[in-house]
Amino acid sequence: MSDKRQRLPHSPVPYLFIAPQILIVLIFFFWPAAQALYLSFMLEDPWGLSSQFVGFENYRILFNDPEYLGTFVFTMVYSALVSFFSLAIALLLAVKANNIVRGQSPYRVLLTWVYAIAPAVAGITAYFIFNRQVGVLSGLFNDLGWDFAPETDGFDASVMLILVSVWKQIPVNFVFFLAGLQGIPKSIREAAHIDCENPQRRFWTITFPLLAPTAFFLLVINVTYAFFETFGLIDTLTQGRPGGSTTTLVYKVYQDGFLGADLGLSSAQSVVLMLLVLALTVVQFRFIERKIHY
Amino acid sequence: MLKHLLTTTAFAATVISAPALAATEIEWWHAMGGALGETVNQIATDFNASQDDYILTPVFKGSYEETMTAGISAFRAGEAPHIIQIFDAGAATIINAPGATKPVEDLMNEYGTAFDINDYIPGVRYFYADADGTMIGMPFNSSTPVLYYNKEHLAEAGVQPPKTWEEFERIAPKLKEQGYTALSQSHTPWIFFENFHSRHNLQLTDADNGFSGLPSELMYDNEALAMHLSEVKDWKDAGYYGYYGSAWGDNQSAFEKGDVSMWLGSSGSFGGLKQSVDFNFGTTYLPYWESVNENAGTTFIGGAALFSMSGHSDEEYEAVAAFFEYLTQPETQYFWHRETGYVPITTAAYDLAKQDGYYQDNPDAEVGIQQLSLDGGEWAKGYRMGFYVQTRETIYREMDRLMAGDVSVEEALYTIEQDGEKNLKRFARTVQ
Numbered sequence: 001m002s003d004k005r006q007r008l009p010h011s012p013v014p015y016l017f018i019a020p021q022i023l024i025v026l027i028f029f030f031w032p033a034a035q036a037l038y039l040s041f042m043l044e045d046p047w048g049l050s051s052q053f054v055g056f057e058n059y060r061i062l063f064n065d066p067e068y069l070g071t072f073v074f075t076m077v078y079s080a081l082v083s084f085f086s087l088a089i090a091l092l093l094a095v096k097a098n099n100i101v102r103g104q105s106p107y108r109v110l111l112t113w114v115y116a117i118a119p120a121v122a123g124i125t126a127y128f129i130f131n132r133q134v135g136v137l138s139g140l141f142n143d144l145g146w147d148f149a150p151e152t153d154g155f156d157a158s159v160m161l162i163l164v165s166v167w168k169q170i171p172v173n174f175v176f177f178l179a180g181l182q183g184i185p186k187s188i189r190e191a192a193h194i195d196c197e198n199p200q201r202r203f204w205t206i207t208f209p210l211l212a213p214t215a216f217f218l219l220v221i222n223v224t225y226a227f228f229e230t231f232g233l234i235d236t237l238t239q240g241r242p243g244g245s246t247t248t249l250v251y252k253v254y255q256d257g258f259l260g261a262d263l264g265l266s267s268a269q270s271v272v273l274m275l276l277v278l279a280l281t282v283v284q285f286r287f288i289e290r291k292i293h294y
Numbered sequence: 295m296l297k298h299l300l301t302t303t304a305f306a307a308t309v310i311s312a313p314a315l316a317a318t319e320i321e322w323w324h325a326m327g328g329a330l331g332e333t334v335n336q337i338a339t340d341f342n343a344s345q346d347d348y349i350l351t352p353v354f355k356g357s358y359e360e361t362m363t364a365g366i367s368a369f370r371a372g373e374a375p376h377i378i379q380i381f382d383a384g385a386a387t388i389i390n391a392p393g394a395t396k397p398v399e400d401l402m403n404e405y406g407t408a409f410d411i412n413d414y415i416p417g418v419r420y421f422y423a424d425a426d427g428t429m430i431g432m433p434f435n436s437s438t439p440v441l442y443y444n445k446e447h448l449a450e451a452g453v454q455p456p457k458t459w460e461e462f463e464r465i466a467p468k469l470k471e472q473g474y475t476a477l478s479q480s481h482t483p484w485i486f487f488e489n490f491h492s493r494h495n496l497q498l499t500d501a502d503n504g505f506s507g508l509p510s511e512l513m514y515d516n517e518a519l520a521m522h523l524s525e526v527k528d529w530k531d532a533g534y535y536g537y538y539g540s541a542w543g544d545n546q547s548a549f550e551k552g553d554v555s556m557w558l559g560s561s562g563s564f565g566g567l568k569q570s571v572d573f574n575f576g577t578t579y580l581p582y583w584e585s586v587n588e589n590a591g592t593t594f595i596g597g598a599a600l601f602s603m604s605g606h607s608d609e610e611y612e613a614v615a616a617f618f619e620y621l622t623q624p625e626t627q628y629f630w631h632r633e634t635g636y637v638p639i640t641t642a643a644y645d646l647a648k649q650d651g652y653y654q655d656n657p658d659a660e661v662g663i664q665q666l667s668l669d670g671g672e673w674a675k676g677y678r679m680g681f682y683v684q685t686r687e688t689i690y691r692e693m694d695r696l697m698a699g700d701v702s703v704e705e706a707l708y709t710i711e712q713d714g715e716k717n718l719k720r721f722a723r724t725v726q
Contacts, residue, residue, distance in 0.1 A: 043723060045390075045391060045724035045726075047366060047369055047370065048369075048370040049391055049394070131544070132538065132544065133538075133548065134547075151539025151540075151541065151544050152539050152697060154698070239540075242540065242691075242694035242698070243692075243698060243700065255687060258359070258363055259359040259363070260684040
């Protein structure tokens, strides 16, 4: 049977074309990942002068550390909240912006340009806005009767961090949702208009399912964002404080490995993080993607 | 004609580059940003102008932690800089790695002039030395915690700046009556933990605070510190102590804004304060508990030291030694002291500042060095703790929780000691 299948003559040229990409992936992804895996089983002095194999000791330390567990829980809650709010708000804004007939482009530009702000800059700006001594917003919160103190109160610090993270992520989601909305054929929208008077129902039964592929893609992007890319915000805004209440898994890797020079322990954390992201991605593709019809 | 021009150009190029070729170039990685960085650059420029044999290039590498990490990565890649600035909490990391550095005392004896550790003021002499008293790192920017007070607030309340915490407890309510929070402080591990122990002459770890070996036992869970922290918590609850989180700046700006009457900061802070506040302030020693030790003594220095990293040529070591010699000259030290507020590290430099009448105009500038010159007990020499950067992080974290009322003093100290000892033991295993 297989003999009858038509075969195309193979040429090495395509491999040549993908070689740079493969090389980049190998050097910048697989090699560091392999290094992290190797180091996670070692105990090393910071200078690399001595090194010994310690088996799973680094992992045992991690999983017996209540702080690590706290960091884990915070990362999950934080990622869920950031992803949910940045997607929901962006969707709302995109739908509203899409309905505007005249002067659409100023709205789009205004809603998008936050994206151009680097996380570290956003963090420092937010630091001044929320600061207890000089902050405008913390002054407003205090006037409203909320004794807002992100430097000393873990809840306030988390609220601040989530607010800023969401604000920073909305533009990306907005752009994609808007593009998704404009990709819906006019004929479908008109047909829906005739069939259904209620705009809300029309949105949930027609528009949203058609947007689902975009939404799914954005979900993956947003979870990754909350996990990894918020590092710059955290480092400039809270440094994981107060009391370790805004420390995410990525920030802890930085604290232990980069600041603390304990490479073995932080490598073990990186490996845990890699597995976690892998698992999340698998879950997302397996269970959520199935419900989406492209 | 053209040929002639080319020859001339080539000749000119040779002449111009000749001294540069002969000069040995060395790099100095440091963590001094802003105005401090400019002063560092000034010192390097002056050093380069003072002689023709060596060219020193200072490179700013970010925060203390970032500089240390950059140095570690460079060393692992075989590209270590010649001189690196390492901060107090990282001292154990570099001093316990004998292969990474060339001890400054050996360096000076081999490549420079004779070295005498007694030229250095007592407070900084052994802080970066090894078990035998050999100086490993050249003390550079050195400061110590002192108390700053708002003279106007204290006059309104009719009180004197406190020498002891007992006195503080008497005057704090009077300041509160005037609507002021009596105190804030900017570095919990440094001021309330490490220097609480040096001031009261209390031991920090076994193995002579880590000087005679690798310690495994941390002694922070002691009665004196427990008493101090529960008092601090009581002061906070009573409105005498303002806790503005773990960031240095937030606690300092509360003092600068005039919300807080007294602030515990670095002796190196006064230059900055002078520019940022419009009220009269005074400086005095770090308060102590009479009930713990009525003969309270000197404190530890904070800041950083310069280390000569290994793996370089004789010429390069010579250049480093020449720079260290230049750096420790009284004139250079006096310049550094005046510009930055950090203490002069040699007795000769201190004498020069006195002769010059600097302290008559700036009495605040002398408080730090006077405090460092106080008699110190056996535990005031210094400390050397492995992975101490993480232990400090735990201290910050537990202080946040203590002040928020999430944990008790006992729980906080227990956690700190447990975490710290884990770090000490883990570090000890990496040293071979």
